[in-house]
Amino acid sequence: MSDRNPTSKEYGNASYDEEMFRTMSHAAARHTTLDECWDLVKKAFSSEMEAYIFYNKYARDKGFSVRRKKVRRAKRSGALLFRHFLCSREGQRDAKWLDKDVCGRRPRALTLWECQAKLEIKLDQARGVWYVQKNLDEHNHRLDTQDEVPFLWSHRKMKDFQKTEIMAMEGVGIRKHVIMDVLQYRYGGYGEVGIIRKDAYNFSSRYKRSRIADGDAMAVLGLMQSRQKDDPDFYYDYQMDGDEHLKTMFWCDSQSRMDYQSFGDVVIFDSTYRMNRYKMPFVPFVGMNHHRSTTVFGCGQWRSQGASQAGADSR
The missing domain is CATH 1.10.10 (Arc Repressor Mutant, subunit A)
Known part of the structure; x- marks a missing residue:
């Protein structure tokens, strides 16, 4: 009758206890985490941006993303005195966006998990350096793998x-x-x-x-002229107001003109599209071809109904 622990295993001449092995592994992991936390707390930075770059690199190695949040400034000078960096999964989604009756579109996956991980830095005004005031490195969500990290927001930078x-x-x-x-x-x-x-x-x-x-109407007209050089049947017409601002414009290419000759028995136009900046409705003229697919006969933009003559001239 063997008195050996039933959870122990032997490989060659060595045996180990699985429970003891897990305990030692967890202890080693905790020790490593404490060392990393202590190394981070001892850090000092010459600027707030240097601290952000360091913490963002630290987050990349760990598998999470960083965002800035709370700041505190000097009352008179407005100089930055305090900065709060958070895990990007901090906070929670507003309850109304979880209600299907309020939110008409398909609900998106939850990305906020009320994660408490954070780094607080404060400016030592006497020495002119930033130091770590508080560091909390406990996440309540799964950390991303190194293959997933490049797609996190704070790690996506276009050079x-x-x-x-x-x-x-x-x-x-x-x-x-x-x-x-x-x-x-x-x-x-x-x-x-x-x-x-x-x-x-x-x-x-x-x-x-x-x-x-910086070019507005002239840039658009230049584009139309270049299109006409490449396509001799490309047609465009425009009108300017008294202030030399573009008032109306209509354009169509050779394919659109041929489609109109073949399928122009019924023409539909919709002036509900509107540009936020110029407040000029964008009006596409469309119809249906022999495959019952939508085909575009031309497009226009104008500020008054008098511009409809431009569309009629193109026929």
């Missing part, structure tokens, strides 16, 4: 050379999803790019708006 690459590829007509495939192949994986597809779309949209902001 200047990536912006240049995106602008260059888009300038020659490459679509955004293809641009992301090129970047993924160039950097050796989707996680190595540092951004997601949505970031590329947002950057492209901001870049286009910044280019048009």
